[in-house]
Amino acid sequence: MTNLSAFTAALARTGQRRVLVLEGDDAWTETQLARLSAALPGDWLTVSERPQGEQHFLPAAVRTLLGREFTHAVFDARDGFAADALAALAGTLRAGSWLVLLTPPWQRWAAQPDNDSRRWSDRPEPIPTPHFVRHFIACCLEDDAVLHWRQGEPFQLPTPPDGPAWCMASGEPEREQQQVLDALLSLPRGTAVVTAPRGRGKSALAGMLVRRWPGAVLVTAPAKAATMVLAQHAGEGFQFIAPDALVAALQQNTLAGYDWLIIDEAAAIPGPLLRRLLAGFPRVLLVTTVQGYEGTGRGFMLKFCASVPGLRTFSLEQPVRWARYDALERFIAALLLFDDDDFRLRPAGECRIAPLTQRAWRDNPGHIAALYRLLSGAHYRTSPLDLRRMMDAPGQRFAQALAGERPAGERPAGALWLVEEGGLSTALSAAVWAGFRRPRGNLVAQSLAAHGGSPDAATLRGLRISRIAVHPARQREGIGAQLIAWAQANAHPDCDYLSVSFGYTPELWRFWQRCGFTLVRFGSHREASSGCYTAMALLPLSAAGHALAGHEHQRLRRDATWLQPWIDEELPVIPSHQATLNDEDWRELAGFAFAHRPPEACIGSLNRLLLAADLALPALRRWFSGQQQGEEGRKAQVKQLRQEVGLALASLDPERGKALQSNIAALQFF
Ligand SMILES: CC(=O)SCCNC(=O)CCNC(=O)[C@H](O)C(C)(C)COP(=O)(O)OP(=O)(O)OC[C@H]1O[C@@H](n2cnc3c(N)ncnc32)[C@H](O)[C@@H]1OP(=O)(O)O
Ligand SMILES: Nc1ncnc2c1ncn2[C@@H]1O[C@H](COP(=O)(O)OP(=O)(O)OP(=O)(O)O)[C@@H](O)[C@H]1O
Known part of the structure; x- marks a missing residue:
């Protein structure tokens, strides 16, 4: 393990981060992990479905780590592979870090059910994910910088990385940051957006804008904890307000004198809310990550930014949290197909349509990977979970329009x-x-x-x-x-x-x-x-x-x-204006009163009941006049509505109401 310390020191000196895969059974893995953490001091973070130690996070909680930084991390893939959590985690590791990835023995992994699959496969039981496992193994074996330690085999460290010493940024803006900062400082009015992959110094840049701007700047973000880096670079001028408080303050007109609004992690804020915020300030800066944990960043670029007139867009390419050509970043990009070089080129020529099945992940992975890259580049919803669904969920089919010369x-x-x-x-x-x-x-x-x-x-x-x-x-x-x-x-x-x-x-x-x-x-x-x-x-x-x-x-x-x-949008249908209760309404009202159909699914029939029946129906009238309270209040109100509608049906036609009630009651046993 002394060699490991020397190797890690070389990583820190050259600004690199590395992946170490531990492949083995539980007992062996735990022993090696204990040795690793004893040999490598620093703050170790563990992401696992199994509770362990103080710095432990469940995969679902990794999003809360955005904006924070750690020295080393363990990602436990033995029970399930939460690909989005891995991407989020990798972005939080500093230069000189290890990401230790725990896997079961590879020869049985492909047949083993993956717990994470319940999030994306639509199956109640976990399913095996052979294509993803195969792809993971290929990514490990193809990349010389990934260290692989298999149970029963000796662990051999390669020669430590060599190269020019990496310098942590000084606190002054880096060259790229300075260029963007100059443009922002001279922006007379309007909206600007800074996008970049993880660790490029986006938040720091936003903080520098706060520090250098002579007037008042307000900062908002989905979570204050994620603005630590921004606050650190902003200094005393940092003023934070949560998005909901900001909307309320704008409505009450209590915000005046702010020259800038900075929205950090803007992609995590819903579009309509963002639009309202843009209208409230002379200058707005949106900051967001374009790749990674959820696919929202690119979606944000595609969907929202396209609709903002006169938007100024900036991007940062150079990593700041680690050196260029970092091995961990490269591994994650290959594993989750983040690299979008293909997408930048226009596919020219006539198109032909060709089907594809999941088998292509075995037979022709380059082909189907290109399809995924196109989806993640052009479709605002695509995320690493889709990659997993595409690879291994049952019932999926694909087709592509291929352009250019065959083949x-x-x-x-x-x-x-x-x-x-x-x-x-x-x-x-x-x-x-x-x-x-x-x-x-x-x-x-x-x-x-x-x-x-x-x-x-x-x-x-x-x-x-x-x-x-x-x-x-x-x-x-x-x-x-x-x-x-x-x-x-x-x-x-x-x-x-x-x-x-x-x-x-x-x-x-x-x-x-x-x-x-x-x-x-x-x-x-x-x-x-x-x-x-x-x-x-x-x-x-x-x-x-x-x-x-x-x-x-x-x-x-x-x-x-x-x-x-x-709905505050014009419905794209021609209303047919029928106000009488028909058989279908009766059935639906019974489904509402005697079963669990939500009121939103019965808006028409409930309204026709109000018109058709000469009954008071006070709860129904209250519901439609919009007097609804929070979640608990809503539940009580819906319960009351169901009772009221049940009584109304019984009083309109007791025989029919009873017959429908018993038919519907029988459905709950399926
Ligand atoms: C389930 C889902 O995926 S929903 C999300 C759909 N996907 C996206 O939004 C991703 C981004 N958008 C796209 O990739 C594309 O714009 C698509 C898939 C929506 C449409 O594909 P295209 O090849 O551009 O559409 P195509 O040329 O076949 O359009 C056919 C007709 O649809 C209509 N149409 C298509 N796009 C538009 C548009 N943006 N505005 C108005 N009409 C449109 C037009 O009538 C068009 O015929 P025309 O060009 O002769 O007037
Ligand atoms: N010019 C600089 N001088 C000193 N430190 C810097 C500078 N720019 C960025 N940093 C530091 O580098 C690290 C990464 O920067 P930052 O958090 O701004 O990147 P980011 O692109 O917002 O990353 P993420 O997408 O992960 O939030 C932080 O620790 C930040 O304080």
């Missing part, structure tokens, strides 16, 4: 990712409709049952378009529509529909509409993550699919008058 010169210009859904039993689908059951997966199929009017909706089989993206340099050339037409023509004969669930924008809806989709659902509130309403649409393929799409679209039209007041 060597071809590159993907468009990517389509499909997921098989539906096929639930009649009883389970009806139990989903009633709100009694919500098994994992089947996003659109279950949502059609749970929020729509057809108890058997989830029995149909669909292919959900999980993602579609066309290279930005090739959009509006018909490639997206070509991919959808391919999916339509190549769907399995027992597939009833293609479906899509998307964050509604009028432009995106126009695309789906042009591809032949029918709108069947529009959410009643904006999603916090995207700031958009969720919309769902179907492209029917079979007679049953046509019937379902037609029925759900008519239902949406019938409910549109009542749904519109909940």
